[in-house]
Amino acid sequence: MAHEHKLEIFRGLWKFKSNKQKIWGVLAFLSFITAIEVVLGIYKPEGLMAKFLGMKLLNWIFIILTIVKAYYIAWDFMHLRDETKGLRRAVVWTGVFLILYLVFILLQEGGYVFRVYDEGFIKRDF
Amino acid sequence: MSTAVAEGKTWIGGNEPLKASYGKMMMWFFILSDALTFSGFLAAYGFSRFKFIDAWPIADEVFTHVPFLHGQELPMIYVAFMTFILIMSSVTMVLAVDAGHHLNKAKVTIYMFLTIIGGLIFVGSQAWEWATFIKGDFGAVQTKGGNILQFVDTEGHRVALSDFVVAGHRDRTEHERKNGLWFVNEGTLPTYTVEEVIHGLESHDNILVRTQLLTEEGEKTVLSRAESLEVLKANGKAVVEGANLHVNEYGSPLFADFFFFITGFHGFHVFSGVVINIIIFFNVVIGTYERRKSYEMVEKVGLYWHFVDLVWVFVFTFFYLV
Numbered sequence: 001m002a003h004e005h006k007l008e009i010f011r012g013l014w015k016f017k018s019n020k021q022k023i024w025g026v027l028a029f030l031s032f033i034t035a036i037e038v039v040l041g042i043y044k045p046e047g048l049m050a051k052f053l054g055m056k057l058l059n060w061i062f063i064i065l066t067i068v069k070a071y072y073i074a075w076d077f078m079h080l081r082d083e084t085k086g087l088r089r090a091v092v093w094t095g096v097f098l099i100l101y102l103v104f105i106l107l108q109e110g111g112y113v114f115r116v117y118d119e120g121f122i123k124r125d126f
Numbered sequence: 127m128s129t130a131v132a133e134g135k136t137w138i139g140g141n142e143p144l145k146a147s148y149g150k151m152m153m154w155f156f157i158l159s160d161a162l163t164f165s166g167f168l169a170a171y172g173f174s175r176f177k178f179i180d181a182w183p184i185a186d187e188v189f190t191h192v193p194f195l196h197g198q199e200l201p202m203i204y205v206a207f208m209t210f211i212l213i214m215s216s217v218t219m220v221l222a223v224d225a226g227h228h229l230n231k232a233k234v235t236i237y238m239f240l241t242i243i244g245g246l247i248f249v250g251s252q253a254w255e256w257a258t259f260i261k262g263d264f265g266a267v268q269t270k271g272g273n274i275l276q277f278v279d280t281e282g283h284r285v286a287l288s289d290f291v292v293a294g295h296r297d298r299t300e301h302e303r304k305n306g307l308w309f310v311n312e313g314t315l316p317t318y319t320v321e322e323v324i325h326g327l328e329s330h331d332n333i334l335v336r337t338q339l340l341t342e343e344g345e346k347t348v349l350s351r352a353e354s355l356e357v358l359k360a361n362g363k364a365v366v367e368g369a370n371l372h373v374n375e376y377g378s379p380l381f382a383d384f385f386f387f388i389t390g391f392h393g394f395h396v397f398s399g400v401v402i403n404i405i406i407f408f409n410v411v412i413g414t415y416e417r418r419k420s421y422e423m424v425e426k427v428g429l430y431w432h433f434v435d436l437v438w439v440f441v442f443t444f445f446y447l448v
Contacts, residue, residue, distance in 0.1 A: 019224050027217045031210065038206040041186070041447050049344070059448045066443040070436055077220050077432045079425075087144040091154050099165040106169040110176025118180070125339075126271040126361060 006081050009072070026076045033065050153426045157433045160395075164437050167391065168444055171384045181273070181338040183377035184346070185446050187284075191258050205446050208251045209438065212396075215244025216435040219428045226421025231410065234424060238407040241431065245400040252393045259385065262368030265316075266375040267323055269361035274377050276336045277327075278348055287365070290333055291318045291326035316365035323365060324358055338377045385445065392441055395434050402427050 007022055008015045009029075016022040040048070040058060048058040075081045080088050117124055144151060175182050186201040193204070222237035265287035267275045277285045301312040318326075327333055335354035339347045349357060366375045374382035406427045415421045 020221065023217055023220045023224070027213065030213055034206065034209055034213070037443075037447060038202050041202050062443050062447045066439055069439050073216065073432055073436050073439065077216050077435075078429055079223075084143070084145050087146055087151065087154065090144075091158050095158050095161050095165075098162055099169075102165060103169045103172065106173040107176050110173040111179075113177045114179050117177075124271055125273060125337075126269065 004082070005079070009076065022076065026072050030069055030072060033069050037062060037065055147422060149426055150422065150429070153429050157429060160433065161437070164388075164391070164440070167384075167388050168440060171388060171444060174378075174380045174384065178378050178380070180340050181378065182340075183338070183374075183381045184344075188259070188376045188381075189255070189446060191263075193254060202446065204251070204255070205442060208248055208255075209442050211244055211248050211251070212435050212438050215241045215248070216432050218244065219431045223421070223425045223428045226415070226424045229416070229419065229421070231413065231416050234410050234415075234421060235407070238403060238410055238424070242400055242403050242407060245396055245403065245431075249393060249396050249400065252389060252396070256386075256389070259382075260368050260370065262366075262375045264375065265318075265365065265367045267320060267358065267362045268364045268366050268373055269357075270363045271361065272379070273361075274338050274366065274375065275358060275362065276338075276346070276375075278334055278336045280332050280334065282348060285333055287318055287323065287326075287367070290330045291323050293318050294322055316367050318365050320362045320365060324355075324362065327355060327358055388441060388445070392434070392437055395437070399427075399431050399434050403431065 005019045005022065007017070007019065009022070009026065014025060016025055040061065044058065048056065048061065050057050052060055074092075080092070116122060146154075189205060190199045190201045191204065192198070192200050218237045218240040222234050222241060225233035225237060263286065264276065264284050266277070269275060277287070277290070279285050301307075301310070303309075303311070327335075331351070333354075334351060335349045335357055337347045337349065337357075341347055364373070366373045368375060369382040369385075371379070371383055371386065373379055376382070406423055409415060409423065410421075415423060
């Protein structure tokens with residue numbers, strides 16, 4: 001079992017002296033992202049309400065920030081950064097592929113059902 | 127000769143191409159399958175939301191409460207606090223794993239203990255959040271089509287049913303097990319009837335009905351005074367206070383169903399995580415891993431604990447933010 005840790009994040013931009021320091025650094029980063037999310041969620045800036053690819057820009061920002069958080073939890077807290085490439089890919093690629101596939105199918109279908117209601121084939125407002 | 131030796135090494139085991147122990151690898155594959163279960167739930171939530179994209183409840187209006195601060199509208203604050211608690215307990219968990227690598231029993235004990243405390247605070251907060259959600263705050267009327275009509279004043283602020291409806295006197299015999307069907311209990315009845323709500327609306331000129339349909343700006347549609355009375359009289363079917371699996375005063379019943387199901391399933395994971403953490407904690411205390419000269423069990427339960435945190439990050443986004 002490997003005990004060595006890779007002690008840098010952001011592709012080497014931020015280097016740490018020990019594993020413990022890295023943990024606190026990642027915590028600071030995750031808290032910072034959560035704070036951004038909460039502030040955006042409370043104030044909802046007008047400029048970010050524009051639609052982009054069928055969803056509000058603000059929602060895209062939330063989703064991207066979530067994935068960033070998930071990356072650092074998995075890579076640094078769960079030590080995926082220190083595992084072999086094989087194990088990392090077996091876990092991450094499988095999950096990412098299946099989840100994207102499922103989400104695409106279900107959201108596509110949900111949008112279709114919405115249009116069926118919306119175009120008046122089924123009355124819902126009574 | 128040499129190939130035979132190589133073959134023996136390759137095929138009779140002892141080869142670790144992924145450089146991870148069996149237990150750790152299986153924990154990873156369990157986490158992968160569990161992640162697929164959760165994404166199934168969240169994708170189903172997305173499906174229902176896209177299906178009712180023009181009428182979905184606004185999370186900011188639903189989760190506005192913070193314990194001990196009654197009557198204040200503080201959207202997001204409490205969930206943000208819960209998120210922080212969970213991330214914090216993840217950090218103490220990594221610190222426990224790190225101390226385990228240095229075979230430092232005292233530190234592993236302390237950090238495991240802190241992790242358990244964090245988990246308990248989180249589960250407790252979630253229970254409080256559920257209680258608040260089930261109790262509801264303003265009350266609403268459900269229409270025959272299953273839609274929700276809420277009440278606002280002329281400035282658009284929400285008005286609770288109790289502020290303008292007067293409950294009439296009603297004499298009725300309660301169903302009891304001893305004088306009716308012995309296997310059925312009578313459920314709780316709403317405080318008001320639809321007639322009383324109609325009467326209350328008629329006698330208060332400053333109250334309007336708000337439907338669950340969203341406008342272009344993403345706000346709920348407020349009807350005019352005449353429309354309000356007309357819609358309530360024609361379509362009002364039942365008074366709804368709070369939320370359960372059948373009705374939901376905040377909007378579509380599906381919202382409550384998914385809220386209970388997804389946060390419930392996640393809360394169950396946190397709870398079982400706490401139980402497993404406690405077991406490992408006592409193993410640390412009695413020195414099982416000290417004798418084994420390896421704290422890998424702490425690392426494995428740590429993986430599970432971080433996974434719970436990972437899932438919460440997504441639940442937080444899709445339930446409270448997006």
